[in-house]
Amino acid sequence: MAPIYKIAIIQFQPKPIDIEANFKYAADEIRKAAAAGADIALLPEFHLTSWVPNHPEFVSASAASGAILSRYQDLARELNINIVPGTIVEAHTTTADPASGTTLVTTAPDDTSSGTLELRNMAFFVEAGTGKVLNRYQKTNLWHTERGHLTAPTLESASSAGSTTDWPPHKAFDTPLKWGDRFVRAGMLVCWDLAFPEAFRALVADGVDLILIPSYWDPYEDVDAESLAVNPECEVDYIRACLAARASENTVAVAFCNTGGVSQLAQPLLGLRGEIRPGATETKILEMDLDYLRVADNHYKVRADIKREGWHYEHTLRFPAKTAAPVSK
Structure with missing residues (x-):
């Protein structure tokens, strides 16, 4: 028998630029989830600041939010729960000499003028008990309206900083959760990454079992009128279709936590489970039975x-797929 793990999906709409209020809500929900026996708590994208890039305080609030990660590490140690704190936008100072790299700003800087800071939308996996950051991931596929405000990772930028440690961006990692004689391997993607099957296949080649996706996706806003005229629920349908397809075609579990709703857990054979409706502020704790991954993998191969x-x-994969850990036990 494969183990059954519980994932707390914490859906809420963050208050714009109100870091402390948003953190307090998230921390309270994580405490409840830990008390209910959850193994992982998953928060949505931009959960500390909301996505308000034109707000005059967005850049400074993003810079200040970098310091909140350590508070999630404290919670993971105290509550013995693994935490994926949605995404936290990091502000990095840029320098004239790329070889000198960048420096993370964890307090609001005096100068937030354009060009002095590089904003990176980051997801983290914080380990239960130790508070150690086991993995960090920078959102790779930026939504159209994000591209003038955020930066995405590139091989060139990694090389110019003198290191390709964080390249390629789609890497799986061992979690503390056990599956027989090995650890459950997880991967992280963010929001619009969901639209790209290549990202999922890269993680599968690296032996992933569970993919965790924080998201800030309003299914009724930032949608062009022509698409809405065809189908007012087109974005809801799109999210559901992608989640079901990615889980099934890769024989992985996909946990999706979205500010705008449709948060849920997708698994092969079982399909979509535990959906939270758009507009709801709700936390659901969903069971993930890893044995269904084994059954699906044995069937679809x-x-x-x-x-x-x-x-x-094989030419499409950066990882040596022949060495990827199998799902079957």
Whole structure:
């Protein structure tokens, strides 16, 4: 029998620029989730500041929010729960000499003029008991309206900083959760990354079991009128379709926590479970039975195919798929 783990999906709409109020709500919900036996708490994207890039205090609030990560580390140690604190926008000072790298700003800077700070939308996995950050991921596929405000990782930027440690961006990692004689491997994506199957397949090639996705996606705003005229629920349908497809085609569990609703857990064979309606402020604790991943993998054999000698699409993967950990036990 494979273990059953509980994931707390904490859906809420953050208050713009109100870091302390948003953190307090998140921390209170994490405490409740830990008391209810949850193994992982998942928060939404931009959960400390909301997404208000044109607000005069957005850049300074983003810079200040970098210091909140340590408070989530304290919670993980105190409550013995793994925490994915949505995303936290980090502000990095840029320098004229790329070789000198960048420096993280964890307090609001005096100068927030354009060009002095680089904003990175970061997700973290904080380990239960120790508070150690086991993985950090910078959002790779930026939504159209984010591209003038945030930066995405590139091989060139990693190389110019003198390190390619964080490249390629889609990497799986061992969590403290056990599955037989090995650890459950997780990966993180953010919001619009959901639209790109290549990101999921890269994680599968690296042996992923569970993909955690914080999101800030309003299914009724920032949608063009022509699309809404065709189908007012087009974005809800899009999210559901992507979640179901990504879980099934890769035989992975996908936990999705979105400010705008449709948060849920997707698994192969089972489909979509525990959806939270748009507009709701709600936390759901959902059980993830890893044995269904084994059953699905034994049936579809996707991982066996991508590890097969001469697999047609091996050139699309940066990881050596032949060494990826199998799901089957």
